Amino acid sequence: MIDQDLIESAIAEALKTGGEFAEIFVEDKRSSSAYFDNGKVEELTSGRDRGAGIRVVVGETTGFAHTADLSTKGLLEAARSAAAAARSEGGAGSVNRLAPSNAASPNPVLILPETVEKIKKVELLKRADEVARSQSESITQVSARYGDSRRRILVANSEGIYASDDQVRTLFSVACVATGDAGMQTGRESTGRPIGFELFEEYDIEELAQRAAQRAITKLNAKPAPSGTMPVVIGSGGGGVLFHEACGHGLEADLVKKQASVFADRKGEKVASELVTLIDDGTMPKEWGAFAIDDEGHPAQKNTLIEDGILMDYMWDGLRSRSQGRKSSGNGRRQSYMVLPMVRMTNTYIANGETAPEDIIADTKHGVYVAHLGGGQVNTATGDFVFGMTEAYLIENGEITAPIREGNLIGNGPEVLNQIDALGNDFEMGSPGTCGKDGQGVPVGDGTPTLRVQSLTVGGTAA
Amino acid sequence: MENELLAIADEIITLASSNEEIEVIVVHDQETDIRVYKGELESFTASESQGVGIRVVQDGRQGMAYAGSLDMEILNETLLEARDNATFGTFDSMLQIAEPDDVEPVNLNLYDSALKEFATEDKIALAKELEEFIIKSDQRIVGVESSEYVDSISASAIVTSSGIRRSSYEGGCYVAASSLASDGKDMQTGFGYSVGRDPKKLEIEKAGSLASERATRMLGAQKASSGRKTVVLDPYVTAQFLGIIGSTFSGESLLKGRSLFADRENEKIAAEILTLIDDPTDPDAFTATEVDGEGLASRRNVLIDQGILNTFLHNSYTARSMGTHSTGSAVRSYNSSPSVGAQALSLVPGTKSQEELIGAIDNGILIQGVSGLHSGVNPVSGDFSAGAEGLLIKNGQLAEPVREITIASTLQRMLLEVLDIGNDLERLPMRASGVSLVVADVTVSGV
Numbered sequence: 001m002i003d004q005d006l007i008e009s010a011i012a013e014a015l016k017t018g019g020e021f022a023e024i025f026v027e028d029k030r031s032s033s034a035y036f037d038n039g040k041v042e043e044l045t046s047g048r049d050r051g052a053g054i055r056v057v058v059g060e061t062t063g064f065a066h067t068a069d070l071s072t073k074g075l076l077e078a079a080r081s082a083a084a085a086a087r088s089e090g091g092a093g094s095v096n097r098l099a100p101s102n103a104a105s106p107n108p109v110l111i112l113p114e115t116v117e118k119i120k121k122v123e124l125l126k127r128a129d130e131v132a133r134s135q136s137e138s139i140t141q142v143s144a145r146y147g148d149s150r151r152r153i154l155v156a157n158s159e160g161i162y163a164s165d166d167q168v169r170t171l172f173s174v175a176c177v178a179t180g181d182a183g184m185q186t187g188r189e190s191t192g193r194p195i196g197f198e199l200f201e202e203y204d205i206e207e208l209a210q211r212a213a214q215r216a217i218t219k220l221n222a223k224p225a226p227s228g229t230m231p232v233v234i235g236s237g238g239g240g241v242l243f244h245e246a247c248g249h250g251l252e253a254d255l256v257k258k259q260a261s262v263f264a265d266r267k268g269e270k271v272a273s274e275l276v277t278l279i280d281d282g283t284m285p286k287e288w289g290a291f292a293i294d295d296e297g298h299p300a301q302k303n304t305l306i307e308d309g310i311l312m313d314y315m316w317d318g319l320r321s322r323s324q325g326r327k328s329s330g331n332g333r334r335q336s337y338m339v340l341p342m343v344r345m346t347n348t349y350i351a352n353g354e355t356a357p358e359d360i361i362a363d364t365k366h367g368v369y370v371a372h373l374g375g376g377q378v379n380t381a382t383g384d385f386v387f388g389m390t391e392a393y394l395i396e397n398g399e400i401t402a403p404i405r406e407g408n409l410i411g412n413g414p415e416v417l418n419q420i421d422a423l424g425n426d427f428e429m430g431s432p433g434t435c436g437k438d439g440q441g442v443p444v445g446d447g448t449p450t451l452r453v454q455s456l457t458v459g460g461t462a463a
Numbered sequence: 464m465e466n467e468l469l470a471i472a473d474e475i476i477t478l479a480s481s482n483e484e485i486e487v488i489v490v491h492d493q494e495t496d497i498r499v500y501k502g503e504l505e506s507f508t509a510s511e512s513q514g515v516g517i518r519v520v521q522d523g524r525q526g527m528a529y530a531g532s533l534d535m536e537i538l539n540e541t542l543l544e545a546r547d548n549a550t551f552g553t554f555d556s557m558l559q560i561a562e563p564d565d566v567e568p569v570n571l572n573l574y575d576s577a578l579k580e581f582a583t584e585d586k587i588a589l590a591k592e593l594e595e596f597i598i599k600s601d602q603r604i605v606g607v608e609s610s611e612y613v614d615s616i617s618a619s620a621i622v623t624s625s626g627i628r629r630s631s632y633e634g635g636c637y638v639a640a641s642s643l644a645s646d647g648k649d650m651q652t653g654f655g656y657s658v659g660r661d662p663k664k665l666e667i668e669k670a671g672s673l674a675s676e677r678a679t680r681m682l683g684a685q686k687a688s689s690g691r692k693t694v695v696l697d698p699y700v701t702a703q704f705l706g707i708i709g710s711t712f713s714g715e716s717l718l719k720g721r722s723l724f725a726d727r728e729n730e731k732i733a734a735e736i737l738t739l740i741d742d743p744t745d746p747d748a749f750t751a752t753e754v755d756g757e758g759l760a761s762r763r764n765v766l767i768d769q770g771i772l773n774t775f776l777h778n779s780y781t782a783r784s785m786g787t788h789s790t791g792s793a794v795r796s797y798n799s800s801p802s803v804g805a806q807a808l809s810l811v812p813g814t815k816s817q818e819e820l821i822g823a824i825d826n827g828i829l830i831q832g833v834s835g836l837h838s839g840v841n842p843v844s845g846d847f848s849a850g851a852e853g854l855l856i857k858n859g860q861l862a863e864p865v866r867e868i869t870i871a872s873t874l875q876r877m878l879l880e881v882l883d884i885g886n887d888l889e890r891l892p893m894r895a896s897g898v899s900l901v902v903a904d905v906t907v908s909g910v
Contacts, residue, residue, distance in 0.1 A: 041552050043526065043527055043800060045526075045527040045800070046527075046545070048529070049530070049531035059503075060500070060503050062506040063506075064506060067511065068513060068532045068533075082509075119551065140720075184843040184844055185844065225848075227871075258500070258606065258608050260641075338510055339508075340508065375835070376835055377835045379652055381650055381651070382866075384866060385834075386835035386869070387835060388839045405841075406841060406848055408839050457867060457869070457908065457909070459848050
């Protein structure tokens with residue numbers, strides 16, 4: 001993307017004010033999307049973003065600047081502007097000749113989306129619309145979105161990293177509105193993988209559209225969710241986001257370092273039911289949060305965070321691991337060249353258990369079964385979280401019964417980890433997600449087997 | 464800067480062929496983001512970014528392309544992509560680029576030169592001052608997770624082949640902090656902020672007190688008992704709800720049959736004391752703007768007038784499709800085509816302070832924070848359920864803190880159940896301003 005000599009001189013320029021560490025991150029991203037709504041192709045959009053971010057670290061201070069101008073002049077100016085904010089008495093640092101090293105990608109791409117005719121992408125949207133509408137007369141509105149991106153990155157730093165990655169992603173989603181006597185309900189489904197257009201050979205768009213439509217139709221007959229504290233069974237693949245939010249974020253070293261995490265200073269301690277093994281794995285082939293290298297040039301890794309209930313380790317980026325004299329765990333990620341990297345998750349999941357899922361339900365007298373959780377939010381310092389339920393049912397006398405709607409799950413991450421009292425043997429990854437932290441979004445995956453939380457607050461609208 | 468951006472847009476417009484309409488938006492943003500931690504500069508980010516968005520309409524078909532670059536070669540490629548994309552759109556006779564109307568933009572002076580003159584050292588000092596203020600404010604404050612100063616100067620130009628040619632230059636700044644409080648057993652967080660256009664006028668003490676008080680007063684919080692209660696929403700919480708209510712006034716949801724309030728124009732949808740305004744021409748609103756996302760003058764729109772639904776919001780497309788005129792409510796960034804949205808929402812404030820509002824309540828809750836609101840609202844049906852925290856109100860006084868509760872109702876009922884509105888209008892770094900709001904009959908679930 002950029003000549004190696006220029007990369008090296010930009011790093012050298014960045015170190016001139018005495019920086020201890022300097023890094024250049026170059027990104028060239030092309031994306032395309034198509035949106036279908038109300039029977040019409042509303043619009044196709046194509047985008048191109050290209051630029052470089054340069055950071056310099058001195059002690060606890062980071063200086064950062066970015067530019068869309070990749071000429072020698074543009075890069076050196078950005079280097080000087082980053083260096084101006086991070087100076088020391090140490091004098092100029094030097095850069096050794098960088099040796100390129102690349103990690104193998106866990107995501108082989110067969111068909112680059114940019115080589116696929118746009119009309120094929122549009123046809124997928126139309127088909128999804130037809131299939132969703134054919135599910136029932138009650139489906140009154142359908143929208144569908146197609147998106148792909150190709151993000152090429154190059155990272156080089158004063159510690160000798162010189163690595164690149166070519167990250168392709170393809171995403172498809174369908175949203176339906178069903179109209180009944182008691183008003184309108186929505187249902188949504190999505191699929192996405194860090195691969196090319198072959199996604200649609202592996203994954204059936206019609207099935208996706210059916211599921212989105214059925215979700216909306218089911219909710220037409222749903223009762224308002226109950227309120228109160230009760231056992232909650234979370235279906236496989238449908239609730240990984242809860243553990244991402246309620247536990248994963250608290251295990252990010254940047255938050256831990258500032259004591260803004262309930263898991264700070266608890267390494268080696270029992271923090272969860274012994275059924276729980278929590279893993280973050282950026283190497284999972286074709287999963288939404290997988291990549292060859294993170295946005296600091298470190299290879300993706302599989303990291304066990306909690307093993308049989310014991311806290312094993314946190315997740316680390318370069319900045320946080322350097323101050324601890326340890327290695328990055330491959331969790332340094334950024335939304336784009338315009339922002340600093342932070343500790344971020346990749347694919348975060350609860351490992352498989354041994355119990356048959358039907359036994360878990362049969363063993364639950366009364367409670368709620370959540371087939372699919374919606375978005376949520378967590379306060380990492382307290383561990384308190386809240387999640388919407390996008391598909392849920394009552395459990396009555398050991399059986400899944402009536403669908404319920406408009407309810408939240410509310411609780412506390414560490415408490416929930418300790419309250420998991422049954423773990424299924426039916427592990428599945430969930431839908432592709434975007435994790436937001438500090439205003440930055442990055443693609444992540446999550447997964448769980450069926451599991452039961454002994455007691456959790458359900459906040460519904462039933463009186 | 465504005466003239467340079469206009470010149471780039473003009474150049475692309477000259478490339479329009481006779482069978483197409485083109486709209487070009489060019490933006491240039493400068494931002495400083497300073498974070499301090501434990502009295503030291505933690506990070507200093509100087510950003511300068513630019514982008515161009517090109518929308519092409521050809522025989523009722525629309526295509527869009529954008530680039531985060533002003534490089535002429537990339538811009539040419541972007542125009543070709545937008546043109547190509549347009550050939551795949553479905554024909555819609557209402558699709559056109561906006562045309563000039565007879566409303567002239569008001570000059571709002573949204574850029575204060577004090578912003579550019581404010582030295583980097585002074586910006587760092589502000590963030591440090593805020594951190595220090597919070598640490599010293601209360602013994603139970605054990606840390607400040609982040610204390611930051613942010614400013615931005617945005618220039619933009621919109622030029623269309625239909626004759627619109629407008630630009631804007633806006634500046635803004637804020638300080639914000641998040642505190643950590645502990646009583647040895649419990650840990651709580653709180654945030655505070657102050658927004659403005661002149662950094663010298665930012666209120667460090669106000670921001671610091673907010674961050675400190677929000678955390679310390681929540682220490683020892685328990686779950687609340689369930690039931691239907693009267694709640695007082697803190698200004699920040701009200702603003703979050705206004706954002707969601709505002710989206711139901713979008714001409715886009717109306718056109719697609721997704722608005723809660725379709726066919727309710729001129730009907731009573733809220734309590735009589737409630738008047739909701741979207742006014743991007745109010746220079747004190749943080750998101751004030753002179754022109755909208757299609758280059759039309761922004762204007763003051765009264766959405767709910769003393770409880771009566773007065774108007775929906777429109778861009779030129781939704782207006783044309785529904786036989787009305789644009790309300791100057793096109794919202795967008797350079798990488799998207801114009802949608803419709805509120806830009807600077809606010810309730811007309813009442814006469815009482817929050818303390819007086821609380822004084823009138825025997826048994827209720829002051830809600831100081833909600834979470835999961837977006838995922839908990841069904842904007843089509845209006846049902847919502849959100850996680851919440853706050854303080855119990857007993858006999859007109861604030862009492863014990865409560866957490867891990869949920870509040871639920873419907874947006875429709877909530878608007879009708881507004882009992883009172885405070886006089887404490889608060890400007891926030893979002894598309895809505897806040898004010899204390901008393902709402903009756905909200906379902907609270909706790910234990």
